[in-house]
Amino acid sequence: MSTETPELEYTFKDFASANTPESFMQDQEMNANLRDNGVGLVPNMAGIDxxxxxxxFACGCIWAYLTIPMGWHIFEDGQRTLVFNEENTVQINFDLHDRGEFSDEQMIEQVIAQIAEAYPEAKWITMxxxxxxxxxxxGIPIEDVYVDQIFMVMDRPERExxxxxxxxxxxxxxxxxTMNMVEVMLRSLQVIQ
Structure with a gap:
């Protein structure tokens, strides 16, 4: 008898908070507010499932097609692509960088140094x-709550x-x-050459 637990294969449906694409529309209230205040725009939609x-969505800031669950929001501000829930209690930020001479490990070390200096009480672990x-x-304080932050470095070999x-x-x-949802999103990511 096997004692192994089968690994769950999540889909976007597991993380959707709505069953319509309203949160994807430019004129949806939150998206229109971001647009009208010059914060950013919903990227061009490439398809709905x-x-x-x-x-x-065709995300120009990260040169990739990114898929997100219904009920979630996405916008770009010219620098990054941000995915967030309606309550804005979860944010997933995608930022394409010129790595210079830095390896993935060195990029993570830079993040650790910055966060440890700003929030010395925060606990951290690499993996x-x-x-x-x-x-x-x-244990990172944001306003009146403590949050978790996870930073991941994804190599983008198609971009020099x-x-x-x-x-x-x-x-x-x-x-x-959230990390399970990010895994589904990253599986769906298709780079724009």
């Missing part, structure tokens, strides 16, 4: 997730000397679920 409750160098922080820094910010109770 009604069965899996997801939408795919590798989905083949990416990663650091997770717990590029790496994508992914930053996940959420309540500690939401970290596991």
């Amino acid at each position: 009604i069965q899996d409750l997801s939408g795919t 590798e997730l989905a083949g990416m160098k990663t650091v997770g922080f717990r 000397n590029a790496a994508m820094l992914i930053r996940i910010t959420c309540d500690p109770e939401a970290t596991v679920r």
Whole structure:
């Protein structure tokens, strides 16, 4: 008798908070507010999957097609692509960087140095997730709550000397679920050559 637990294969449907694409529309209230205040725009939609409750977007800031669950929001401000929930308690930030001479490990070391200096009370641990160098922080104060932040470095070999820094910010109770969703999003990511 096997004691191994089968690994769950999540889909976007598991993380959707709506069954319509309203949160993807430029004129949806929150998206229109971001646009009208010069914060950013919803990227161009490349497709909708009604069965899996997801939408795919052409994200120019990261040179990639990114799929997210329905009920979530996405915008770009010319520097980054940001995915967040309606309550804005979970944010997933995608930022394409010129890595210079830095390896993935050195990029993570830079993040650790910056966060440790700004928030010396925060606890942190390094790891590798989905083949990416990663650091997770717990106990970062934002306004009146403490959050987790996870930073992942994704190599982008199709773009000369590029790496994508992914930053996940959420309540500690939401970290596991959010990371499972990020895994589904990264599986869907298709680079634009």
